[in-house]
Every structure is written in structure tokens, then in C-alpha cells.
Amino acid sequence: MTLPPAAPSQQRRETTRDVKDHVRDGEHRLHSAKSESRAAERARKRYERQEVKRFTRQSRRRRIGWIVAVGLVVTIVALVVTAVFSPLLALRTITIDGTSRLDNVKLQKAIYGQVGTPLALLDYGRITKELAPFSLIRSYVTEMVPPNGLVIHVVERTPVGAIQTASGFELVDPAGVMVDTSATRPVGYPLVQLGTGTITGPGFTSMTQVLLALPASVLSKVDTITALTHDDVTLTLTGSSQRVVWGSSDASDAKARVLADLIALHGGGGAGEYDVSAPGTAVFHLD
Numbered sequence: 001m002t003l004p005p006a007a008p009s010q011q012r013r014e015t016t017r018d019v020k021d022h023v024r025d026g027e028h029r030l031h032s033a034k035s036e037s038r039a040a041e042r043a044r045k046r047y048e049r050q051e052v053k054r055f056t057r058q059s060r061r062r063r064i065g066w067i068v069a070v071g072l073v074v075t076i077v078a079l080v081v082t083a084v085f086s087p088l089l090a091l092r093t094i095t096i097d098g099t100s101r102l103d104n105v106k107l108q109k110a111i112y113g114q115v116g117t118p119l120a121l122l123d124y125g126r127i128t129k130e131l132a133p134f135s136l137i138r139s140y141v142t143e144m145v146p147p148n149g150l151v152i153h154v155v156e157r158t159p160v161g162a163i164q165t166a167s168g169f170e171l172v173d174p175a176g177v178m179v180d181t182s183a184t185r186p187v188g189y190p191l192v193q194l195g196t197g198t199i200t201g202p203g204f205t206s207m208t209q210v211l212l213a214l215p216a217s218v219l220s221k222v223d224t225i226t227a228l229t230h231d232d233v234t235l236t237l238t239g240s241s242q243r244v245v246w247g248s249s250d251a252s253d254a255k256a257r258v259l260a261d262l263i264a265l266h267g268g269g270g271a272g273e274y275d276v277s278a279p280g281t282a283v284f285h286l287d
Contacts, residue, residue, distance in 0.1 A: 086118065087118075088147055088148075089118050089119050089120070089146060089147050089148060090116050090117060090118050090119070090148055091114055091115050091116060091117050091118075091119060091122065091148055091149075091150055092115065092116075092148035092149070093148060093149045093150070094108050094111060094112070094115070094149075094150050094152070095145075095149065095150070095151045095152070096108060096151075096152045096154060097151065097152075097153055097154065098140075098153050098154040098155055098156065099154050099156060100156060101136055101156055101179065101180065102134060102136050102137070102154065102156060106134075107131065107134065107152070107154075110130045110131060110133075110134075111126075111127050111130045111131070111152075113126075113130075114126065114127070119144050119146065119147075119148070119150070122144075122150070124142065127142065127152075135157070135177055135178070136156050136157050136179060137154055137155070137156065137157070138155045138156060138157045138158075138173070139154075139155045140152050140153060140154045140155065141153045156179075157173040157175075157177055157179050158173055158179075159171035159172060159173055159179045159180065159186075159189060160172065160173055160174050160189075160192075160208050160211050160212065161189050161190045161191065161192035161207070161208070161211060161225065162182075162185060162186050162189045162190070162191055162192065163191075163192050163194065163199070164185070164191065167181075167183075168181060168182055168183040168184070169181065169182045169183075169184065169185050169186060170182075171186055171189060172192070172199070174208040174211075174212060176199040176200065176204060188220070190211065190219070190222040190223060190224060190225050190235075191223065191224045191225070192204070192207055192208075192224075192225055193224055193225065193226040195226065195228055196228065197227070197228050201228075202229055202230045203227035203228045203229055203230075203232075204227075205230070205249075206227045206229070206230050206231075206233050206248070206249035207225045207226075207227045207233060207249075209249040209252055210225065210233050210235075210246055210249050210252050210256075211225065212252075213252035213253050213255070213256045214256050214259075215256060215257075215260055217260060218256065218259060218260050218263060221237045221238055221239075221263065221267075222235050222236075222237060222238070223235075223236045223237055223238040224236045230248060230249060231247055231248045232247070233246035233247065233248070233249060234246060237263075240267075240270075240271070241270070241271035241272075241287070242266075242267075242270075242271060242272050242273070242274065243272075243273050243274070244259060244273070244274040244275075244276065245273060245274065245275045245276070245277050246276060246277060247276070247277025247278070248277070251279050254279055255276040255279065255282070258276050258279075258282040259274055259276050259282070262274050262276075262282060262284050265284070266284045269284070269286065270286060270287075271286070271287040272284055272285055272286040272287050273285045273287070
């Protein structure tokens with residue numbers, strides 16, 4: 001059975017509805033497309049940000065490292081400048097130790113001119129020049145004691161023997177530097193007899209080498225020591241007529257040990273001669 005054709009008004013309503021549906025579908029597709037485009041744009045921007053972060057992370061680390069390094073340098077420079085120029089770290093007290101013959105007050109006065117100078121700016125060359133006139137100083141070491149102290153550790157020259165002069169006696173150290181003078185012979189020191197030699201000659205050098213090698217028990221028994229050359233050192237002992245033929249100052253340590261043993265055996269045996277000039281054949285001869 002054939003349906004009758006729709007009325008014109010109904011056809012128009014259906015056509016209008018189809019158009020609206022088509023428009024709504026188009027709008028929905030357009031909205032979806034825009035949403036997808038915005039999502040794609042956001043994804044692209046996130047990706048770009050991540051890539052920028054990834055590629056700039058190392059440069060940021062380097063920049064942070066430089067900033068930290070510069071900060072440390074500035075801090076160190078500030079501390080150094082403070083230490084150098086701050087009046088709180090200026091020299092105020094000078095302490096000297098290790099002296100027995102030297103006058104500490106005179107030593108302090110000699111270098112007093114640097115009081116008030118920051119410790120970091122002390123002129124140690126100037127200190128050397130100011131202490132140079134004190135011949136009894138063999139060596140010294142300076143020590144800064146913050147915030148404002150300086151300690152000078154002095155090593156004095158040690159006398160090794162006495163030399164008789166026209167005006168009396170001079171105590172000299174192994175370098176021949178006069179340590180002290182006396183009108184009478186100093187007690188406890190051997191008499192160094194130069195003869196026709198000099199204090200700068202080989203005889204004096206040999207005698208000091210021998211005296212430095214002797215143990216205290218033997219050195220205290222030495223009355224005189226004589227030498228003109230490197231090879232003819234001779235000693236006499238106190239309280240007896242005994243003497244020692246030492247010969248060369250070579251192997252003085254070994255000779256000193258042998259002589260100590262011989263004196264222990266023959267020290268009370270009367271006048272005689274100890275001969276240690278030939279190592280390995282040391283003997284004692286009675287006169």
C-alpha cells in the first residue's frame with residue numbers, strides 16, 4: 001500500500017530540523033577540533049619548556065658554580081683585607097725566649113719600631129737587620145701569636161773554648177765568634193791554643209770539631225787543646241800529666257768513644273800519653 005505524500009509544511013519542518021542537526025554537528029566538530037588544537041598547543045609548549053630546561057640545566061649549574069666561586073673569593077678577600085689592615089691584629093707585645101747571656105730588654109727595644117704594625121705586614125727583613133748587631137744570636141725563629149703578639153725564639157751561640165789574648169780571655173763558639181770576655185780564665189772551658197795559627201785557620205777548625213765530638217765526661221777533663229793543621233790535634237788533661245795525641249779530626253766520634261774507654265782504664269795511672277791517632281790501634285803509654 002502506498003503512503004500518501006507528506007504535507008508541504010511537514011516537509012519544511014523536517015528540512016529545518018536536518019539543517020539544525022547538521023549545524024550542531026558542525027559546531028561540535030569545530031569545538032572538538034579547537035579543543036584538540038588547544039591540547040596540542042599545550043603539549044607542544046610543555047615539550048618546548050622541557051627541552052629548554054634540559055638544554056639549559058648544565059648552563060644553570062655552571063652559572064651557579066661561578067656565583068658560588070665568586071662569592072667565596074669575595075669572602076676570602078674581605079677576610080684577608082680585614083686581617084691585614086685591622087688595628088685589632090696589630091703588633092702590641094713582643095716576647096723573646098731562649099736567652100741567657102743576651103738582654104731581652106735590649107732585644108725588644110731593637111725591634112720596637114714595628115709595634116702597631118698589622119701582623120700580616122711585619123717586615124721580617126727589617127727584624128733581621130735590627131737583630132744583626134747582637135753577635136751572640138746564632139739563629140732565631142719568629143712566631144706570630146694572634147691577635148697582637150710576636151714571639152722570637154732565640155738560639156744563642158754556645159762557647160766551645162777560651163782563647164788567651166793580651167787583655168785576658170775570650171770565650172768563642174765553633175765559628176770563632178766571641179761570646180764573652182774575662183780578665184781571668186773562664187772555669188769549665190778548655191784553653192784553645194792557636195800557636196802561630198789563626199782563628200780562621202785549619203788548626204782552629206780541627207780543634208773545634210774534636211771538642212764537639214767529645215762526650216761531656218771527657219770534655220770536662222780537657223785542660224788545653226792545640227793544633228796548627230788539620231792533622232796534629234793534641235790535648236792535655238786536667239789534674240794530671242796525661243796528654244792525648246788525636247791526630248786528624250777525621251773520625252772524631254769514633255776516637256772520642258775509644259778515648260773515653262781508655263781514660264776509664266788508665267785515668268789514675270800517672271803521667272802518660274793516649275794515642276788515638278790511628279783508628280783501631282788506640283793505646284796508652286806511660287811516660
